[in-house]
Amino acid sequence: MILATCVAPLAAFACRFNVRDVGFVDLGSDPYRLYLYVGDSMPMAERESLQSISTATFYDSNVKPQLLPLAQARQSEARAFIPEDFTGGVPAAVLVSPDRKTTLSLPLAKSGVSVLQTAWEALEPIVDSPRRNAILEQVFDSYGVVMIVEGKDVAANTKVRSMVDAAVSETTSKLPGLEKEIQQPPVVAVISTEEMEAERAFLWSLGIREVKEAPRVAILYARGRMIGPVLDGERLNRESISAILDTIGLNCECGLDRKWMQGVMVPLKWDRDRKQQVAKQLGFNPESPEIRIEMSQILAKSGAGQGIHRSKIIGDTLDELLTGYRTKGLAPENPPKQNKKPFAESLEMNKPEASELMLSWVVVAGILILIAGGAIVLFARRRES
Secondary structure, three states: OHHHHHHHHHHOOOOOOEHHHHHHOOOOOOOEEEEEEEOOOOOHHHHHHHHHHHHHHOOOEOEEEEEEEHHHHOOOHHHHHOOOOOOOOOOEEEEEOOOOOOEEEEOOOOOOOOHHHHHHHHHHHHOOOHHHHHHHHHHHHOOOEEEEEOOOOHHHHHHHHHHHHHHHHHHHHHHHHOOOOOOOOOEEEEEOHHHOOOOHHHHHHOOOOOOOOOOEEEEEEOOOEEOOOOEOHHHOOHHHHHHHHHHOOOEOOOOEOHHHHOOOEOOOEOOHHHHHHHHHHHOOOOOOHHHHHHHHHHHHOOOOOOHHHOOOOEOOOHHHHHHHHHOOOOOOOOOOOOOOOOHHHHHHHOOOOHHHHHHHHHHHHHHHHHHHHHHHHHHHHHHHO
């Protein structure tokens, strides 16, 4: 027991989480804001009904609705997002991104129909849509999802699909070499041009707002987070896909900037059943305060990464990530091969860092002191008897 207690600090140096694990933990992410602007003359009963509809729609989600009469909106931080053509007649809804930099206007009412009849239909697609639901199921259960948003160019769509398939196959082949096992490999999902309108809010949250000629690729993982930027144009190549995809399986202390491990979540439901399923799959509860504290401490660390994947801190840009990937600083590794260098040279290259050496001496000294103390007490008792 004494030995276990003394050696415990050494084990603490090894991170038991990977980047995917970290992505399931919410460390204070800002929610999406949904502002429901109504006229000052709207009856109180209708206001309360609209507020109830929005509260029920976004319960257990990362979207926070707020109903605001026009006069109140003009006196709050929501004034910056009031639609230019809103005068207080027909209610309007505006979805604001977590960083408050982009907005999505949503039609809340139809001509000649009460807003209370159309509100459910207008608001629900923000967190509930067919392709998004299917894709998120795969995101939660697998290593990650490489999502192709198709363009009008059919030949380009086919080319990108082949490129993505090759990158996914390459990453899948590396799974046995990960420090922490991820059972389900990455998968590919496709959103066609015909599906884009129904997935408007989902795609908007990823920065995709319209159909383009060429396809784009976004990589999702963990708790519905996007890792890295949307890839298009010259940035859409196999190397970029592989570099971002491989990052998901890395040790959580691999030297990555926090941005890579806590990417923005898409609008989604995160109910009790989903929480329980994810906790069972991960082997830990991502909602636990203790886990959140541990994750926060990990992400707050600076300096080189720990474990097999030691590297310098990798910044928050794709170029910096690619630099680490090309030098194999972030690539998953298999167990090291036998060292064939001369013995003396091998000792020099594998010499432990000063901090690790000091900690080892402290632990050894502590064990020796405890053993000596125990021997003295035992000897004294025998003399007394």
